[in-house]
Amino acid sequence: MDQLFWIGFVGAALALFFALMKRNKVMKFSEGNEKMKKLAAAIREGANAYLKSQYTIVSIVFAVVFVILLLIAFLSHGSLLSRVTPFAFLTGGMWSMLAGFIGMRIATNSNARTANAAHESLDRGLNVAFSAGSVMGFTVVGLGILDVTAWFFILRFGLGIDDPAQLGNIMVMNGMGASFMALFARVGGGIYTKAADVGADLVGKVEQGIPEDDPRNPATIADNVGDNVGDVAGMGADLYESYVGSILATFALSSVAGYGWEGMFLPMALAVSGILCSLIGSLLVRTKENATQRNLLTSLRTGTYTAAILSAVAAAPLCWLIIGKIGRHTVRCWGIYIAILAGLLGGTLIGYFTEYYTSDNYKPTRKLAASSETGPATVIIGGVALGIRSTMSSILIVCGAIIVSFFAAGGINDFKQGLYGIGIAGVGMLSTLGITLATDAYGPVADNAGGIAEMAGLPEEVRNRTDALDSLGNTTAATGKGFAIGSASLTSLALIFSFTSIVQSKTTEHLLFELINPNVLVGLFIGAMLTFVFSALTMSAVQTAAQSVVREVRRQFKEIKGIMEYKADPMYSRCVALCTKGALHEMIAPALLALLVPLVTGVILGPTGVVGLLGGVSVTGFAMAVFMSNAGGAWDNAKKYIESGHHGGKGSEQHKAAVVGDTVGDPFKDTSGPSLNILIKLCSTVAIILSGVFVSFHLL
Numbered sequence: 001m002d003q004l005f006w007i008g009f010v011g012a013a014l015a016l017f018f019a020l021m022k023r024n025k026v027m028k029f030s031e032g033n034e035k036m037k038k039l040a041a042a043i044r045e046g047a048n049a050y051l052k053s054q055y056t057i058v059s060i061v062f063a064v065v066f067v068i069l070l071l072i073a074f075l076s077h078g079s080l081l082s083r084v085t086p087f088a089f090l091t092g093g094m095w096s097m098l099a100g101f102i103g104m105r106i107a108t109n110s111n112a113r114t115a116n117a118a119h120e121s122l123d124r125g126l127n128v129a130f131s132a133g134s135v136m137g138f139t140v141v142g143l144g145i146l147d148v149t150a151w152f153f154i155l156r157f158g159l160g161i162d163d164p165a166q167l168g169n170i171m172v173m174n175g176m177g178a179s180f181m182a183l184f185a186r187v188g189g190g191i192y193t194k195a196a197d198v199g200a201d202l203v204g205k206v207e208q209g210i211p212e213d214d215p216r217n218p219a220t221i222a223d224n225v226g227d228n229v230g231d232v233a234g235m236g237a238d239l240y241e242s243y244v245g246s247i248l249a250t251f252a253l254s255s256v257a258g259y260g261w262e263g264m265f266l267p268m269a270l271a272v273s274g275i276l277c278s279l280i281g282s283l284l285v286r287t288k289e290n291a292t293q294r295n296l297l298t299s300l301r302t303g304t305y306t307a308a309i310l311s312a313v314a315a316a317p318l319c320w321l322i323i324g325k326i327g328r329h330t331v332r333c334w335g336i337y338i339a340i341l342a343g344l345l346g347g348t349l350i351g352y353f354t355e356y357y358t359s360d361n362y363k364p365t366r367k368l369a370a371s372s373e374t375g376p377a378t379v380i381i382g383g384v385a386l387g388i389r390s391t392m393s394s395i396l397i398v399c400g401a402i403i404v405s406f407f408a409a410g411g412i413n414d415f416k417q418g419l420y421g422i423g424i425a426g427v428g429m430l431s432t433l434g435i436t437l438a439t440d441a442y443g444p445v446a447d448n449a450g451g452i453a454e455m456a457g458l459p460e461e462v463r464n465r466t467d468a469l470d471s472l473g474n475t476t477a478a479t480g481k482g483f484a485i486g487s488a489s490l491t492s493l494a495l496i497f498s499f500t501s502i503v504q505s506k507t508t509e510h511l512l513f514e515l516i517n518p519n520v521l522v523g524l525f526i527g528a529m530l531t532f533v534f535s536a537l538t539m540s541a542v543q544t545a546a547q548s549v550v551r552e553v554r555r556q557f558k559e560i561k562g563i564m565e566y567k568a569d570p571m572y573s574r575c576v577a578l579c580t581k582g583a584l585h586e587m588i589a590p591a592l593l594a595l596l597v598p599l600v601t602g603v604i605l606g607p608t609g610v611v612g613l614l615g616g617v618s619v620t621g622f623a624m625a626v627f628m629s630n631a632g633g634a635w636d637n638a639k640k641y642i643e644s645g646h647h648g649g650k651g652s653e654q655h656k657a658a659v660v661g662d663t664v665g666d667p668f669k670d671t672s673g674p675s676l677n678i679l680i681k682l683c684s685t686v687a688i689i690l691s692g693v694f695v696s697f698h699l700l
Helices: 002-027 034-075 085-108 111-117 122-158 164-173 175-207 220-256 260-282 293-326 330-358 363-374 376-409 415-430 433-455 460-505 518-559 572-586 588-643 653-689 691-696
Strands: none
Touching: 002 085, 002 122, 002 260, 034 085, 034 111, 034 175, 034 220, 034 433, 034 572, 034 588, 085 122, 085 164, 085 175, 085 220, 085 433, 111 122, 111 433, 111 460, 122 164, 122 220, 122 260, 122 293, 122 433, 122 460, 164 175, 164 220, 164 260, 164 460, 164 653, 175 220, 175 518, 175 572, 175 588, 175 653, 220 260, 220 415, 220 433, 220 460, 220 572, 220 653, 260 293, 260 415, 260 433, 293 330, 293 433, 293 460, 330 363, 330 376, 330 415, 330 460, 330 588, 363 376, 363 588, 363 653, 376 415, 376 460, 376 588, 376 653, 415 460, 433 460, 460 588, 460 653, 460 691, 518 572, 518 588, 518 653, 572 588, 588 653, 588 691, 653 691
16 A cells, blocks of 8 residues: 555646746736836835845854754664654645745736736636635645655655654654644734735824725735735744644554554545646636626635535545455445545534635625724724634534534544544545635735725725725635644644653653543643733734834835825835844744743653643643634725725725724734644644654653
8 A cells, every 4th residue: 555655746747837927927917017017016026025025034043953953863773753754744834935935926917917907807817816815725735745656656666664653753753844834824914914904004094094905004015915924924834833733643643543554545646636626626616797795605615615515525525435445444445434524514513614604695794894883992992702602603614514423433442443533534624725725815816906006096896896805805714724824723623632642652651641630731821821821912013113104104105295195105025124133033932832831741741731732732722712703804805895885885984994904813813823833733743743852751
């Protein structure tokens, strides 16, 4: 069976070739008139400059961590850490970085093309934006499978590791580099984009009363740059890490569950199958002129639901052949199939309920918009309540997926096989990531297109079309975050069990991983605290960076005479520079927190304390991430619902109240919320990598 892993190279080639075709298709469209080209070039320049600076800083941090890991591995002669892990750490970070960079490049080349295509029709604009999103989606899954497959062949045939358990444990450690890079990309990009967005909205919309993306606003270019470095580059690295992490966690559980090479091959086969299904689904996304938001949502649902159904159908013969016939676990293979279905259904339901709570097509967001009639305070209260309430559906769905997958795949009597079922459910949830991420990455492209249409002064009908695409993008972006957060909960549970298995194999002492152990209980509290401190740091980072942008925008409106009359141009580059400086400075502390807290906890409390930490941060992090992402998405779409002519429309007091809510929601949904699911998995992979250290050296 280990010889069949070459199918991963085939799947990667297919995904990357399809991404290349979509990229070439997008680049054939025109960027429009000279003003549109100039605006697009300014956004590209700002995004490239930021990523260059970010990658420079991250490379230094990666080099330091690489040296530390290398010293641990070689000084301990491989007993505390595999000598392969430091190098896998580097490649994981590089692939994650590349996925985000490619996504950002196509996004910044697609925004003006989408706006220009909207001249012709709504369907044309949707086609360009979704094609750009498809480049991101299929690049992430292609690079992810390529990374996993390449390391499997290096370990299995290059280094001759013939024990599935040993190979699986080494492979799961490879996810740390991707998680580390994803956290920097999400936090840094999130700080950048929300600092610019808050500064532009508070001064431009509320104080000056000008539209969003008005060329008179000094922060408008920085705002559009932020959409790319945060919602594209950051999101690409984030979901790359989620995708790879779910596969590697299942690898580690395979041998523990007794499935060997067959259990490791199944998630790979599911991933390749998911690429084919996503490809078919993406070809079905199209709409008609004068389509409503509901029509546009239906168009995207057609693609994503078709891909999910096809993936569910394809999983049955894969389970029967790989686990049943070849692995000789005929009865158990159908339980594993049910676990995969639980993951697929769970992901689809999370997407639906995320849409329900954040889209202005439904009651919750419309009710939130109506609260603007009584001012910004009630908008804030209503949004917080909506976000907290929305956690119930996501948590219950994940709980249902965990219970179904665990008992279907093994249950209490076959505990380890049941845990394999949870891991494979996470793979099932992300198996159609190609098209799910395409619908997510489409959002920032549509948002930028709307900004360029506004700044270039395009006709009202074009702006109406880009506004429709932008509003849809807010909902699809929230849905993508829901998938990432939901899969993180399943993957983190699999990683926690992998950690306990690896720790137990390194000591003859029986370790008590139960709540009656004070170390575990203290670790739970530390994990819960980590969620709140991390969220506070990322929110404060946005606050600090946004304050500098607000002051700069106010200064320019006051000191540069003629801005409001279109007689003078704002100094866009000043705001771009401030956002870059603020994001790069403020992203370090939250990222290092995810490394240092598990390390310190393990050195003091030992492995039992770390298990408690992982449980605490997983549960609280999941709930907090759903709350923040959904509350932020609802605030954003409530504002857009008012801008479409309801409750007084643009410029009204109700609109100003909704803008205040949106500015609070910005760091919720685009900085702190989506970063938490990376924090959950990074803590787990750090714990697994340092498990040997925790077993050998701890105070309590």
